Amino acid sequence: EIVMTQSPATLSVSPGERATLSCRASQSVGVYNLAWYQQKPGQAPRLLIFGATTRATGIPARFSGSGSGTEFTLTINSLQSEDFAVYYCQQYSDWPLTFGGGTKVEIK
Amino acid sequence: EVQLVESEGGLVQPGGSLRLSCAASGFPFSSYSMNWVRQAPGKGLEWLSYITSSSSTIYYADSVKGRFAISRDNAKNSLFLQMNSLRDEDTAVYYCVRGAPGKRFHYFDPWGQGTLVTVSS
Numbered sequence: 001e002i003v004m005t006q007s008p009a010t011l012s013v014s015p016g017e018r019a020t021l022s023c024r025a026s027q028s029v030g031v032y033n034l035a036w037y038q039q040k041p042g043q044a045p046r047l048l049i050f051g052a053t054t055r056a057t058g059i060p061a062r063f064s065g066s067g068s069g070t071e072f073t074l075t076i077n078s079l080q081s082e083d084f085a086v087y088y089c090q091q092y093s094d095w096p097l098t099f100g101g102g103t104k105v106e107i108k
Numbered sequence: 109e110v111q112l113v114e115s116e117g118g119l120v121q122p123g124g125s126l127r128l129s130c131a132a133s134g135f136p137f138s139s140y141s142m143n144w145v146r147q148a149p150g151k152g153l154e155w156l157s158y159i160t161s162s163s164s165t166i167y168y169a170d171s172v173k174g175r176f177a178i179s180r181d182n183a184k185n186s187l188f189l190q191m192n193s194l195r196d197e198d199t200a201v202y203y204c205v206r207g208a209p210g211k212r213f214h215y216f217d218p219w220g221q222g223t224l225v226t227v228s229s
Binding site: 032033037046051056088090097 | 153170217219221
């Protein structure tokens with residue numbers, strides 16, 4: 001099983017600042033087999049990024065993904081109030097599909 | 109608009125069974141793979157099961173293999189999860205999730221609103 005590790009567990013950021021979230025895989029998941037999701041309290045997760053770098057439909061340009069192999073990053077530029085949430089990465093290189101433990105982005 | 113609506117969960121005793129259903133609309137259901145993902149209270153996300161559009165391929169997480177069964181009825185645009193031998197640790201919100209287009213990539217979009225299953229005596 002590919003283990004996904006996200007860091008930090010909690011990130012305190014002021015509105016308007018940049019947030020950088022990390023996701024590490026226990027083995028290579030290739031170039032395209034990584035997705036990011038956003039989950040707000042009481043809501044279902046929402047797809048933000050797939051293929052490591054491609055924004056899903058309707059996702060603002062301030063969200064960007066990068067990385068390949070075992071190291072991936074989600075960057076949120078100029079954080080808006082609606083961006084404070086929990087973010088999960090997910091690999092789909094191999095079965096079972098696995099998620100990271102999540103990073104909570106909170107208001108500083 | 110793409111919609112995935114799970115049936116109501118509920119309280120089940122340990123060792124009991126429950127069948128979840130998911131009604132899909134707004135897209136050609138028979139053309140997409142589908143999944144179930146769960147989230148225990150206050151915890152992260154756990155993928156449970158995958159089924160191809162034609163039901164020809166099915167995968168399970170080890171945590172539910174042999175106890176849960178995924179199925180679908182393309183004529184009724186419905187996905188199902190039969191859960192048997194339920195344990196306390198199966199308590200979670202269960203999400204019905206559409207798979208990516210095609211067969212190569214397996215990300216999830218969109219997600220249903222989720223249904224809470226509580227296993228307790």
